[in-house]
Amino acid sequence: MSVTPKAAGRHHHGALRRALLDAVAEVVLEAGPEAVTLRECARRAGVSHSAATPHFGDKRGLLTAFATEGSERLRAAMQAAVAALPPTADAQTRLAATGRGYIAFARANPGHFRLLFRADLLDPDEPAFRAAKEAAFVPLAHAMAALAPGAPARAMRARLALAWSAVHGFCTLRAELPGAILWQSDALAEEVAEDLLALVAEACAG
Amino acid sequence: MSVTPKAAGRHHHGALRRALLDAVAEVVLEAGPEAVTLRECARRAGVSHSAATPHFGDKRGLLTAFATEGSERLRAAMQAAVAALPPTADAQTRLAATGRGYIAFARANPGHFRLLFRADLLDPDEPAFRAAKEAAFVPLAHAMAALAPGAPARAMRARLALAWSAVHGFCTLRAELPGAILWQSDALAEEVAEDLLALVAEACAG
DNA sequence: CCTCCAATCTGACCAATGGTCAGATTACTG
DNA sequence: CAGTAATCTGACCATTGGTCAGATTGGAGG
Structure with a gap:
C-alpha cells in the first residue's frame, strides 16, 4: 500500500494531505469513487476521521x-x-x-x-x-x-x-x-x- | 406531489410498488439519483422503510x-x-x-x-x-x-x-x-x- | 359467515457514515 | 524557554440501509 500511516503520537506535519490523497487513490482504484469513505481514508493514513477537516474541509x-x-x-x-x-x-x-x-x-x-x-x-x-x-x-x-x-x-x-x-x-x-x-x-x-x-x-x- | 400515501392502517395492496417508484421519481427530479433514500421514499409513500423489501429487495x-x-x-x-x-x-x-x-x-x-x-x-x-x-x-x-x-x-x-x-x-x-x-x-x-x-x-x- | 394462511407491513435493532466541537497534543516562533 | 498556532483526538449526533421477529391485513377455502 502506498499510503504512509503516521508514526504513533507524531503529527503528520504537512504530509497528512498527501497521505489522505494517496488513500483516496487506493480506494478509488479498489472500489471506485462511490466507495470512498472519509473514515476509511483516515484509517489508512493512521489518523482519526476528524483529522481531515483542517486540510480539506x-x-x-x-x-x-x-x-x-x-x-x-x-x-x-x-x-x-x-x-x-x-x-x-x-x-x-x-x-x-x-x-x-x-x-x-x-x-x-x-x-x-x-x-x-x-x-x-x-x-x-x-x-x-x-x-x-x-x-x-x-x-x-x-x-x-x-x-x-x-x-x-x-x-x-x-x-x-x-x-x-x-x-x-x-x-x-x-x-x-x-x-x-x-x-x-x-x-x-x-x-x-x-x-x-x-x-x-x-x-x-x- | 404525485405520490399517494396509503391510508392509515390500510395496506397498499399491490399499489405500494407504484407509489414507491413515484416517490423515487420525485426525489430524482428534486435532487438527483444520488439523493434517493430508501427511508425518504418510504416516508413519501406513508410507509416504514422496511416495507420496500418484499417489493424490491x-x-x-x-x-x-x-x-x-x-x-x-x-x-x-x-x-x-x-x-x-x-x-x-x-x-x-x-x-x-x-x-x-x-x-x-x-x-x-x-x-x-x-x-x-x-x-x-x-x-x-x-x-x-x-x-x-x-x-x-x-x-x-x-x-x-x-x-x-x-x-x-x-x-x-x-x-x-x-x-x-x-x-x-x-x-x-x-x-x-x-x-x-x-x-x-x-x-x-x-x-x-x-x-x-x-x-x-x-x-x-x- | 367464519377460519386460516400467505402476503404485507411495522418497529426495533445494528453497524457504518459524515459532520461538529471541546480540548489535548504537537511543532514552531520569538 | 515560554507562548502561540496548527494539528489531531475522542466523543457525540443524526441519518442511512439492512435484518428480523412479530403484528396486521386481505382473501381463499370451508
Whole structure:
C-alpha cells in the first residue's frame, strides 16, 4: 500500500494531505469513487476521521482535491499522446492523438476518470479544480484550432462538441456499461476506438 | 406531489410498488439519483422503510426498477422523434432524429437519464433492466442499418460507436459539467446539438 | 359467515457514515 | 524557554440501509 500511516503520537506535519490523497487513490482504484469513505481514508493514513477537516474541509473537499490531480493527469495524457507523434504529423493526426490520450487515461484509471464527472461528489467551483478543468480543455482546443484555422465560430463550436462528446461518450459508455456489444473484448474496443478517432478527425477536417 | 400515501392502517395492496417508484421519481427530479433514500421514499409513500423489501429487495432493486422505466422512456423518446418526421425523410435525417430524441429525453429528465448509467446504484444483470437496455439500442441500430445497408461489420461498429458516443457524450457532458463553454445558454446548447447531429449523420453516411 | 394462511407491513435493532466541537497534543516562533 | 498556532483526538449526533421477529391485513377455502 502506498499510503504512509503516521508514526504513533507524531503529527503528520504537512504530509497528512498527501497521505489522505494517496488513500483516496487506493480506494478509488479498489472500489471506485462511490466507495470512498472519509473514515476509511483516515484509517489508512493512521489518523482519526476528524483529522481531515483542517486540510480539506469535508469529504467533498477531499474528493475535489483528488479530482484536481486527475484533471491534471488527464491533460498530461493528452499532451503525451501528441508528443509521441513524429514531428511531421499533420493536424488531423494530432487531433486524433489528443483523443487517444483521453481514452488511454480513462482506460488506465477508470475510477479516477469517472470521479471527474461526478458533480454530486465534487465542488465544481473550487478554484484549483476549475483551473484544472479549463486547462484540460486546452489540448483539444489547440488541436482543433490547428486543424481548421479559419472556421467560423459556430462551425468551430460544433466540431469541438463533436470531438469532445464522441471521445468522452466512448469512455463513459465503456466504463459504465461493461459488457456492451461494441467493446466485448479489449482488442475489439481498441479497434473501435481507433476507427472512432479516425471518423472524428475526418469529420472535423471535413 | 404525485405520490399517494396509503391510508392509515390500510395496506397498499399491490399499489405500494407504484407509489414507491413515484416517490423515487420525485426525489430524482428534486435532487438527483444520488439523493434517493430508501427511508425518504418510504416516508413519501406513508410507509416504514422496511416495507420496500418484499417489493424490491433492497435499495438497488428499487433504483433498478426505476431505471428500467427510464430505459423504456428513452426508447420511446427516440421512436417519437423519428415518428415526428415526414414520411419522406431520408435515412440520414432519421438517424439524426434518433439522436434528437435521445438528447431531448436527457434534457427533459436529467436525473432519470443520469441514473441509467450509474452502475454503482443499479443491478446491471436484473433481467427486466437488461432487456430494456437492449431494446433501447434498437432504434439506433435500426436507423444506422437503413443508412448504410451494405457496410462491412467493422465500419458498422465504428459508425454505431460514433453516433452513440457523440450523442451520449453530449448529454453526459451537459448534465455533469453545467456551465461549460459550449452550452452556456439553452439556445446555444440547442444550436450545438443540431450541428452535432448533422455532423454525426453526415459522417455515418459518408 | 367464519377460519386460516400467505402476503404485507411495522418497529426495533445494528453497524457504518459524515459532520461538529471541546480540548489535548504537537511543532514552531520569538 | 515560554507562548502561540496548527494539528489531531475522542466523543457525540443524526441519518442511512439492512435484518428480523412479530403484528396486521386481505382473501381463499370451508
